[in-house]
Amino acid sequence: MAAQYFAERPSSQSRPTDVDVNVRSVSFTYRTDSGVFSHGHLDRGTSLLLHTAPDPPPTGTFCDLGCGAGPIAVTLGLLAPSATVWALDVNERARELTARNAATAGATGVRVSAPDEVPDDVRFDLMWSNPPVRIGKAEMRNLLTTWLDRLTPTGRAVMVVNRHLGADSLQRWLIEQGYPCDRITSRSGFRVLAIDAGQEPRAGSTATRSR
Numbered sequence: 152m153a154a155q156y157f158a159e160r161p162s163s164q165s166r167p168t169d170v171d172v173n174v175r176s177v178s179f180t181y182r183t184d185s186g187v188f189s190h191g192h193l194d195r196g197t198s199l200l201l202h203t204a205p206d207p208p209p210t211g212t213f214c215d216l217g218c219g220a221g222p223i224a225v226t227l228g229l230l231a232p233s234a235t236v237w238a239l240d241v242n243e244r245a246r247e248l249t250a251r252n253a254a255t256a257g258a259t260g261v262r263v264s265a266p267d268e269v270p271d272d273v274r275f276d277l278m279w280s281n282p283p284v285r286i287g288k289a290e291m292r293n294l295l296t297t298w299l300d301r302l303t304p305t306g307r308a309v310m311v312v313n314r315h316l317g318a319d320s321l322q323r324w325l326i327e328q329g330y331p332c333d334r335i336t337s338r339s340g341f342r343v344l345a346i347d348a349g350q351e352p353r354a355g356s357t358a359t360r361s362r
């Protein structure tokens with residue numbers, strides 16, 4: 152499954168499995184499927200992010216980068232019902248699941264899209280992500296900076312990365328690129344990292360471009 156969870160059109164036979172989520176003030180059931188990340192369970196990293204990220208603002212334009220079956224997007228949509236939550240994924244089956252799961256949960260602000268179909272002028276007040284580290288280091292760094300550059304001037308991104316899959320080197324690299332990136336949680340082999348667009352770059356930044 153790991154080899155193809157980011158395929159555009161998974162070829163594996165559909166095997167829907169429902170998963171319950173109880174986090175903060177919200178509870179919902181969402182459908183997972185083969186060919187989509189974390190089939191049959193809520194990923195431990197995603198769970199840590201959902202439990203420990205600072206509260207989202209009550210409204211605004213949010214992004215779940217790499218939404219999979221949608222547990223992050225649906226949680227954001229229920230926590231902030233008047234926000235617009237862009238749920239982005241290259242995997243068509245993931246997008247279909249997220250749209251279905253948001254509708255079933257009543258998360259009406261969730262807007263599912265392929266990444267390249269988001270209008271150029273959309274900016275994000277908040278991004279929560281369990282990013283696709285398995286697409287490769289260079290690809291993921293490129294993906295992250297592409298979307299981090301679409302934060303509003305006071306926007307915040309929170310993401311969870313497995314320590315064994317390069318969380319600490321990713322944090323160092325982001326700081327070098329001029330993104331003020333803090334580790335806000337470290338637990339069970341995962342790091343939760345936050346980037347606040349309004350903060351000054353950390354010491355160690357070698358960035359020359361202005362953001």
Ligand SMILES: C[S@@+](CC[C@H](N)C(=O)[O-])C[C@H]1O[C@@H](n2cnc3c(N)ncnc32)[C@H](O)[C@@H]1O
Nearest residue numbers: 156157188197217218219240241242281282283
């Ligand atoms: C680690 S999974 C997280 C899924 C979901 N957010 C969760 O926590 O269960 C990362 C997701 O990113 C998606 N992805 C891969 N490449 C992408 C890209 N270039 N743009 C957006 N999403 C991408 C994958 O298809 C996958 O669903």
